[in-house]
Amino acid sequence: MSPRRIPIAALLAALPTLVGVGYAAGAATGLIGFGAAGFSLRRVASVLGELTVWRGVAWTLTTAAAATLLATAGAVLVATVFRGTARGDRAARALAVLPLVVPHLVAAAVFVFLFGQSGFLARAIHAAGVADAQGVVPTLVYDPLGIGFILALAWKELPFLSLLAFSVLSTRGPELEETARSLGADRRDVFRRVTWPILWRGLLPGVVAVFAFVAGSYEAAILLAPSEPVALPLLTWERYTDPDLARRADAFVLVLVGIGLAAIAVAVHEWARARWERFEG
């Protein structure tokens, strides 16, 4: 591909997003959509002034960060511990990738069936003779801390990040690690100075993608997230389907907030990459 074609291809890929952002910006500021009466920042100001919105943003950010962190830690663990060619290693890697075939909605639904207050776990405890099984099972569905949401999404994102970690390590790892060893590095040094830097740089784009995806996840949130705080995707949909038509514009303000969060994550990634490229360059 010639260098001049690249911006065009990138522009084509970004076009739907740009159109969407443009429409959302117009609808949020009274330029397009129902009740559009000329440019005004009234809805933007009113939405950004709501405590509910900021509580929702905070909830979405922390749960998405926690789920991403858990999944990343799991992927690093699986990829470094089971990286050999032995049968056990191969089996472990295959198992870690297995959740990849489960759709997100199904993963969340299965989670409710297993760990809900009247789910499989509660039933098993009840069958074992505990009278108040529902009280014994921790509240993981609609729970304000979002622990169920975090666990379900971490489990669901683990295979994606694991696959990425396997490929990063197998393509770039062995040669550099061998070199380090031949230069006298011990196992800890090899991990600290070679394996880990390769891993996290290779994983970072995937980590950012997972974070943005989890922060925007509607299907898992509707099944697992609490009623309050209201997760940002749920709040967006709630405003978009509000019985009062005048609230449609709120939804577009929230869409812009969501896109802004994802854009910040991408910017952080670009900044980190520029930093280490400067180091290496």
Add this chain to the structure above:
Amino acid sequence: MWRGDPSINAYVDGWIAPRLLARHGITLRAVEGQGPEIVNQLLVERDARARGSADLIWINGETFHNLREAQLLYGPWAQRLPNVVYVDSTAPTIQRDFEQPTAGYESPWGAVQFALIYDSLRIPRPPGTVAELARWIRAHPGRFTHDQGFTGVAFLKILLYALNGGVETFQGGFDESRYRRGSERVWAWLDSLRPALWRGGSAYPPGVAELHRLFANREVDFSMSMNQNEVVTKVRQGILPPASRALLLRDGTIANSHYLGIPANAPNPAGAMVVANFLLSPEAQLEKLKPEVWADGSVLAVERLPPEWATRFHGATAAGALSSDSLAKYARPEVAPEYHERLAADWRTRIRAGGS
């Protein structure tokens, strides 16, 4: 149309569609979409100046209000349907939709009434009024909640009527000061019961389907429905426990109708009218009424029907269903749509946000 109920889908796809094709050569293709989604779809189509994607839409008063407000409905057409002569034109819950005159912009399809759902094995003697319900909730902490969707807002509206001297207080259009005074009592009622609600009132199921699941799994002892007969079909499908029953609170429960509208940009309004007319026929309304089909209330006046149809309608009451006399006795009409909008919005800020 809303595609969330297998019985309704089976009626539309398996009974209505083949007859329309055989008799009128019309291919009926039902697609998913309800309430606000329909409004959004039509708004976007208009913005984009696109050809309409739907000829006939299934709506309720809330959506009707939005669509009329945004001038997205075709009409008037409904009074020109031949089968309109059978419609119960004396029923206030059919002629007026959320206090708005239908004005020929929508044609009635079914009539329903709100009911609580309980398990007669778990609660042999259920509470019969809003006051008794409050006492029951206090005596059984953690066993009652309502959903955040349309059905939950209908429940709030029942509280609004019951705690403020009846529906009459709110009839005749939206009144801000009456709403404020009235809704304060609803929030006070919910606040005082909050500790005794499911999860201490800190979480509420997003929709009525999740509430059904909590009820079936014995996490709570009540569910609710905007169709008094839903309990009959859901028990038959094995979704709700076998001894589940519908319960009407004697303070009065909301009765309303659901309708069919034609979008202003419909590609084929004439075809849509043929379909709407068939859906209004005694044959289609009777089939829909059967408990093993959908158990959706008819909008026809039995005394206006040809005698052979009248007898068949009389014989069609479902086993386990509520009698039409008690239904009529406790039926209360909907009030202006603004009450619904405000209750939904204010519940979120007053009750939900204060719950954790």
